[in-house]
Amino acid sequence: MVVQDAISVYGVMPFLAARFLLAACALVPFTLRRITRRTLVAGAGVGLVLAMGYLFQTLGLLYTTPTNSGLITGMFVVFAPLSDRLLFGVRIPRPVLVAVVLSFAGMVLLAGGNPDGVNFGDLLTLICAAALGLQIALLSRYAAGHDSLGFASVETSVMALLFAAVWILSGDVSFPPRSVWMALIVTGLLASAAAFWAQTFVQQRLPAARAAVILTMEPVFAALFGYWLAGDRLDAVQIAGAVLILSALFVGEMLPFFSRRRTKKGLPSDPV
Numbered sequence: 001m002v003v004q005d006a007i008s009v010y011g012v013m014p015f016l017a018a019r020f021l022l023a024a025c026a027l028v029p030f031t032l033r034r035i036t037r038r039t040l041v042a043g044a045g046v047g048l049v050l051a052m053g054y055l056f057q058t059l060g061l062l063y064t065t066p067t068n069s070g071l072i073t074g075m076f077v078v079f080a081p082l083s084d085r086l087l088f089g090v091r092i093p094r095p096v097l098v099a100v101v102l103s104f105a106g107m108v109l110l111a112g113g114n115p116d117g118v119n120f121g122d123l124l125t126l127i128c129a130a131a132l133g134l135q136i137a138l139l140s141r142y143a144a145g146h147d148s149l150g151f152a153s154v155e156t157s158v159m160a161l162l163f164a165a166v167w168i169l170s171g172d173v174s175f176p177p178r179s180v181w182m183a184l185i186v187t188g189l190l191a192s193a194a195a196f197w198a199q200t201f202v203q204q205r206l207p208a209a210r211a212a213v214i215l216t217m218e219p220v221f222a223a224l225f226g227y228w229l230a231g232d233r234l235d236a237v238q239i240a241g242a243v244l245i246l247s248a249l250f251v252g253e254m255l256p257f258f259s260r261r262r263t264k265k266g267l268p269s270d271p272v
Helices: 002-010 012-034 036-062 066-073 076-088 094-112 120-143 148-170 178-203 208-215 217-228 236-264
Strands: none
Touching: 002 012, 002 036, 002 178, 012 036, 012 148, 036 066, 036 120, 036 148, 066 120, 076 094, 076 120, 076 208, 076 236, 094 120, 094 236, 120 178, 120 208, 148 178, 178 208
C-alpha cells in the first residue's frame, strides 16, 4: 500500500530510481574494498534480473491491489526451482510440479474474480514473479564465494544506475516530494539494502528451493496488510484463488521439508 500510494504521486521510474539510489548510498561506502572483479560481474548480472522483477512488480501495482500483487509475487517459490531445472539441470520434485498447477489455477481465479476480468496488473506481477524466481536460482548458484555485503551492494548499484538512466532519459527528473519520503526510506533502506544483504547471506548457505520457502512469508504478510491497511476485500472466487496459491507454496516446499525431517529421524516418509 505504501509503494502504491507513492508511485501514484511520484511515478514508477522516479520512485524506483530514488529507492535504489538510496539503497546503494547506504551500502557502497561500506563495501568498496570488498568488491572484486568476480563480484562485480556476478552481482551485476543478478542485479539486472532483479531490476526486471521490481520494474514489473511496481508497474503492476498501478493496475492491481496490494493483496493481489503480494500473492502473485509469491509464485516465485515455484519459478525458482523451475529456473534451477532449466538452467542448471536440478531435478524438480513431484510436489513442485503439483505446486505449478495449483499456482497457475490460483492466479487465474484471483485475477478472474475481478469484475473487469483478467487484470493487466496481475499479468505484469506474474512476470515479476518469474524474474524473482530466476534471481533466487542465480543467487543460490553464484553468490557462494563472494562477500555477501559486497554482492548486495553491486546488485543495488546496478539497479540504481539502470533506473536512474531511464529516469533521466525520460526527461521528468524532479526531487521526491515530502509525501513519498517515508516509502522511499522504508523500501530503500529496509526492503532493499538490508533485505538484499540478508538474502545473499542466506543463499550462500541454502539452495534456491529452501531459500524460497523462507521468502514465501512475503505474500502472506502482503495479503494481511492489504486487508488491514489498504481495505482490500476478496470475493469468493478470489479467496479460492488465494487459497490455491498459498496451498501451492505448502505443497511445493513445506511437504518435502517435513518429509526430509521424517527421513532423518528414521521414520518412513509419506509418499509424494
